[in-house]
Amino acid sequence: MKDLQKLLEKLSNTHGISGYEGNVRTVMEDELREYADEIRTDKMGNLIATSYGSGPSVMIAAHMDEIGLMVKYIDENGFLRFVKIGGWFDPTIHSQRVIVHTVNGPVKGVVGCKPPHVMKEEERKKPPKAEDMFIDIGVTSKEEAEKLGVEVGSPISVDREFAALENNRVTGKAFDDRAGVAMVIQVMKEISRMELNVTVHAVGTVQEEVGLKGAKVSAFGLNPDVAIITETTISGDYPGIDKKDSAIEVGKGPAITIVDAAGRGLIADQGVIKWLKETARQHNIPYQLDVADGGTTDATAIHLTKEGIPSGVVSVPTRYIHSPVEVISMEDLSSCVELVVKAIENIDTYL
CATH class of the missing domain: 3.40.630.10 (Zn peptidases)
Incomplete structure (x- = not known):
């Protein structure tokens, strides 16, 4: 085993x-x-x-x-908009660390969206939607993102590693x-x-x-x-x-x-x-x-x-x-x- x-x-x-x-x-x-x-x-x-x-x-x-994500658009500040590839439950995507797979190698990022502190009351009652999220890879411009190899169509996977639990159970x-x-x-x-x-x-x-x-x-x-x-x-x-x-x-x-x-x-x-x-x-x-x-x-x-x-x-x-x-x-x-x-x-x- x-x-x-x-x-x-x-x-x-x-x-x-x-x-x-x-x-x-x-x-x-x-x-x-x-x-x-x-x-x-x-x-x-x-x-x-x-x-x-x-x-x-x-x-x-x-x-x-x-299942994963894919870069759909890079805005002028270097934030990545994405589409879902496969069947996601949108709230699961929020706050995940991800890897953008580029022609120059992997680029780390995090999934963000508007924080609850600035949401209206009606917004806080609803689960976040993927279309309102973005990926922050730490850059400050579209040009900087592109220099890293990020482009429209770059595939994205979740940055999560395998771990053992109790009773011969595992997670990943x-x-x-x-x-x-x-x-x-x-x-x-x-x-x-x-x-x-x-x-x-x-x-x-x-x-x-x-x-x-x-x-x-x-x-x-x-x-x-x-x-x-x-x-x-x-x-x-x-x-x-x-x-x-x-x-x-x-x-x-x-x-x-x-x-x-x-x-x-x-x-x-x-x-x-x-x-x-x-x-x-x-x-x-x-x-x-x-x-x-x-x-x-x-x-x-x-x-x-x-x-x-x-x-x-x-x-x-x-x-x-x-x-x-x-x-x-x-x-x-x-x-x-x-x-x-x-x-x-x-x-x-x-x-």
């Missing part, structure tokens, strides 16, 4: 918003190089690492991108979906020690947070017999959220998706669900069943590719998703890896 935690820490501390996943792809490629027969990057930027066998093909996929940014990427890498490492006849495509997809774009392209090119997407899912075990909104709990094991987005995204293949459930029971792996009203994953795009690809999702329960302080249990993450490994090992029971 310590090695898995170190891997997650490395991935979480790496920056890569949607469309700018290169640094994450490099880490993933370095980790997978000795465990795959072939590694390539497709035209969209998806990383595909394949271990060939004579039997059926399985795609295991996780998205490499994280971008666990959605670097936890899934860690799963994919660890699964490939473990199946490399097995004698399997299955072909496994380990895929790091791009631009999931802005439309499941990389999943569509990679799945079309691979056309596997079955796909398992490794993800995060919302837990409902902390103040402010009811079990009727999510019955998933941190520390209770992997979540197997039955339906997400109330069926508008994925209605998981029943054969895949049975395969995952029976594998978990056979190997005494605790698991939870996830039926969600909202949120989709790469499985939504993958299962609709070509004539259809049977797909399922194995997720690690996660608190505070789409914030810089997501929290998961390393025991859950380890169990997710075990479930996917054992499922691939037992693929003959599905196909």
Whole structure:
């Protein structure tokens, strides 16, 4: 578990918003190089690492991108206005430290907006909106910002590092979906020690947070017999959220998706669900069943590719998703890896 935690820490501390996943792809490629027969990057930027066998093909996929921001405008005093890339809850952005990724290297900044001391009473009653915020990088003019390499279109990520909590729980940014990427890498490492006849495509997809774009392209090119997407899912075990909104709990094991987005995204293949459930029971792996009203994953795009690809999702329960302080249990993450490994090992029971 310590090695898995170190891997997650490395991935979480790496920056890569949607469309700018290169640094994450490099880490993933370095980790997978000795465990795959072939590694390539497709035209969209998806990383595909394949271990060939004579039997059926399985795609295991996780998205490499994280939600972020992008410079939209630099005012005359050097303050940066931005747009959101991916699904943010605006108050989460306020008062964060950020990194502007420029052609000359990283530039630190902070997100600011009008302080409450000078707000009118009506303004103080409303949560701050991203459109009213700006980024202060410490310069005094647009020209000074541009000399640092900041320009319209510079991607921006949150400046937050991984940390360990009590009870084998950890916190950091971008666990959605670097936890899934860690799963994919660890699964490939473990199946490399097995004698399997299955072909496994380990895929790091791009631009999931802005439309499941990389999943569509990679799945079309691979056309596997079955796909398992490794993800995060919302837990409902902390103040402010009811079990009727999510019955998933941190520390209770992997979540197997039955339906997400109330069926508008994925209605998981029943054969895949049975395969995952029976594998978990056979190997005494605790698991939870996830039926969600909202949120989709790469499985939504993958299962609709070509004539259809049977797909399922194995997720690690996660608190505070789409914030810089997501929290998961390393025991859950380890169990997710075990479930996917054992499922691939037992693929003959599905196909």
